[in-house]
Amino acid sequence: MSLSSAINSAVSALNAQSSALAMVSNNLANTSTIGYKTTSASFSSVLAGSMSSGSGAAGGVTVSSVANVSGQGLLETSSVSTNMAISGSGFFAVSGATDDNTAYYTRNGEFSVDSDGYLTNNGYYLLGWATDADGNITGSATANGLKPVDVDSISTIAAPTTTMSMIANLPADAATNATFTSSVELYDSLGTAATSEVTWTKTGENTWTASFADPTLASDPTQTVGTVTSDPITITFNADGTLASTDPASPTLTIGSWTTGAASSSVALDLGTAGAASGLSQYSAGTDTLTVDLEAKQDGVAMGTLTGVEIADDGTVSGVYDNGMTRSIFKIPVATFTNADGLSAMSNGIYQATSESGGATLRISGTNGAGTIYGSQLELSTADTNEEFAKMMAAQQAYSGAAQIVSTAKSMFDTLLSAVR
Structure with a gap:
């Protein structure tokens, strides 16, 4: 030597x-x-x-x-709702431009909404699958179905009235053929607020009818905006004042010919449970002036604008609106690899697939061995x-x-x- x-x-x-x-x-x-x-x-x-x-x-x-690359960092809570982290194996899929079909991968979930409404991080766009309001993927749940997550894709939202519960006491001491009126608020499919007058008519002993007038614009009661197409409802009470039955058994308020251009409405009415006084009841008022004070609750809302974004543990991106609604917009997949340590590293925490790493398999968060996405958290170094x-x-x-x-x-x-x- x-x-x-x-x-x-x-x-x-x-x-x-x-x-x-x-x-x-x-x-x-x-x-x-x-x-x-x-x-x-x-x-x-x-x-x-x-x-x-x-x-x-x-x-x-x-x-x-x-x-x-496959090492797991500690998760830290973030005050930014669009930040996210993966606990377990997998990566976020990103692209270099909105029209770039090349996918890259990262564990850096420090995403924020840019001026165009996209979720971005260091110039890369987060990719996901578009969903309907129930969170179901609307396109292909494959790499071909991925698109940049655009939270402004549904910047406004409204919901029509589809259900309505009614609570009121119809005075038992009213004379036959006596009528009383009250009103309910409802919304068409475009979020237009309208009011319909309900007429309660006592038709006999323990028997009433409820009929709905054509809805008028909430902001202008003189303007009729739709046509009620459903028949009056017959209501029967028991001798103890509880609800006995309704005809039809499942009452529905239907409205068509909305002048606003909205779709026809079908509102399921909940008048209470037979044998109970949870909805409509009939008891003596015991006063000289008889009235029907109606408490109606419905599920429609007026138009709202996007105010924020939430990310659920299953990777669902939801828009939060100023009318109190929350709607699913996108689903973020988790990209897994046979050999994650074989990925090619780039700047800004970006990785590219190689022959050594194998191709990416896209999975729903927390399923089939994929890690779980957590919103408002970040993975530390x-x-x-x-x-x-x-x-x-x-x-x-x-x-x-x-x-x-x-x-x-x-x-x-x-x-x-x-x-x-």
Whole structure:
């Protein structure tokens, strides 16, 4: 084994430990980077020749980087509703532009809404599947169905009245053919507020009818905006004042010919439970002036505008509106890989699929081995300061030892040259 071989081996050690220190430095620099995954040094020995009879040529060492992409960082609560994190395996799918079909992947969930309404992070657009109001994916739940998540795609929303519960006491001491009126508020499919007058008529002992007038505009009672097409409802009470039955058994208020251009309405009416006084009842009022005070609750709402975004644990992106409604807009998939550590790393915490990683498989959050998406949370860097400092000291010691080998070999060369002289 020659002095030259010793120097070559030591030089390879200097190069390897320098690379290892660079990896440690990069890890320490990214201890606060959201979703950052550490890189570790992997050393391999190199033999310059065979060793026999107690002699041989010194080799050296090489180093390669090992990406710990599949490592899990701690989750931290965020005050930003559009921030999200994945607990478990998988990545968010992103694209470099709204019209870019190339998918990239990241664990950095620090997304925010840009000026155009898209969820973006460091210039990359979050990809998801569009959904209907019930959260069902409307297109293909594949890579071809992915599109940039645009929270402004449904910036306004309204809901028609489809159900209405009615609570009132119809005075038992009213005379036959006596009539009373009250009103109910309802909304058409365009969110237009309207009012319909209900006429209660006592037709006999323990028997009443309820008829609805054509709805008028809530802001202008003189303007009729629709036509009631359903028949009056017959209501029968028991001798104890509780509701006995209604005809039809499942009463419905139907309205057509909305002048607003809205679709025809069908409102299921809940008048109470037979044998109970939970809805309509008939008891003596005991006063000279008889009235019907109606309490009606319905599920329609006027038009509302988008005020915020919420992200559920199943990856559903919902819009929050100022009329109190919340509607599903997109579903965010989790992209998993056979070998996530084989992904190619890019700047800004972005990864690209390679032949080593395999192609992405898109899954619903928390299903089939995919990690779970958590809204208003962020995944912290996997870099541990204590661990990185330990690696740094080990690299420093190894580097110093290799440098000492070079220094010693130089001294030995100097001694040899002196002997020649």
